[in-house]
Amino acid sequence: MSNWSLLLSFSLVILAMLVSKKEKLLLEKDLLVGSIRAVVQLVAVGYILKFIFARNNFWFTTALLLVMVLNAAYIAGKRGEGIKNSHLISFGAIVMGLIITLGALIAFRAISYKPSQAIPVSGMIVGNAMVAVGLVFRSLKQTFRDRREEVEVKLSLGAPPREAAFSLIRESIKTAMLPTVDQMKTLGIVQLPGMMTGLILAGANPLMAIKYQIMVAFMLAGAVTVAAYVASYFAYRGFFNEDFQIVS
Template identity: 40%
Template sequence: MSLFSLSCTLVFVLASMVISVWQKLGLEKDIAIGTIRSAVQLLAVGYVLQFIFQADQPVYLVIIISFMIAVASWNASKRGKGMKGIFWRIAVAISAMELLMMGILLSLGMISPTPQYIIPISGMTIGSAMIVSGLFMNQIKREFQASRGEIETLLSLGATAKQAIQDIRRRTVKFSMIPTIDGMKTVGIVQLPGMMTGMIVAGADPVEAVRYQILIVFSFTGAAAMTSMLLSVLCYKLLFTNDLRMKQLDGDS
């Protein structure tokens, strides 16, 4: 794609800003900032990846994946305000997911052990885990606040924190998995996913592109399930004090 053709895509952004002004939505500033940030970030990532691919040094691979996990954990932890130490728990959950998923993919020879494969697939699975983590944090706080009476009753009857919040954890895991499961049901029918589309545009055989996309879809599902279940184990104690009193979280009255 030429630089001129790429520049022409700004028409879509300008159209969105015009609609925002016309309808008095007040989104034009956010759209402009998002456009600039996304362009700068993607260009910067492109040059960084070019350097890493050419250097082919494992240490650079570890650094960039660690950076991805740190940013994803920080973004998701913003949904867990009031839960001290939530950043590290999300980071542990995403890191464990990444190690297991990548270990399986590499050990079974599903992907080549090169940065060109590891970094993009890691980025997609970590991104999926970040979204699931954010949904999980939002929902568990909402469920916790809505079920305070039920939880207090269970605690007063001698239940442990784990027992008192078991149903909430189960509902939260299910909720955080909904987008991933719905995506699996409609992939290839409602949408043609990014990796598959990119490979086809680049000239790859559509069947080969589909095989890689199936790999990504299944990896996304495993990453989502693993991350949400790990978070349900790691995070529930943050909702209680050491003497099993329910904490007041941000947004509580």
């Protein structure tokens, strides 16, 4: 792809801005700023990755993964506003999802801990885990608000907080997992996912691209499940005080 072709593709953003202006959506500025930020951020990341790939250093790779996790935890933590220690819970859940999933792939020799492999794969894991944690927080806040009386009745009958909130915890985990499950069902039929498309565009054998995409699908299912599970079972505690009462 030439720089000129890339520049011409910006006309699609202009089209979106024109629609926004015509329909008075007031998104023109956001679209422009978002496009500029995307370009600047991606160019910066490109140079950083070029530097790290050239050195193939364990510590550089690990440091970049830590930066990714910290940013994801901060963003997901904001979804848990009002939940005690939401940022810390986000960090722990995302780290667990990353360590277990990435560790399994390395142990199974699907990938190696080289920056050219570990960083892109970890980016997908962290990004999806971040979304899952955000969905957990949103689901817990909604269900505790809507089903407060149900939980209080169980508490009054002597149930401990975990038992009283069990159905809400289960629902939050399920809510976080459903988008990934639905995505797996539509792979190859409704959509050609990013990794597979990228490899094919780069000239890779389609069958090899499919193998990698299958690995990614399994990987994300595991990462999302771990992150959602950890986040749910730590976050629900923030809805109760020391006297086993639901906090306002």
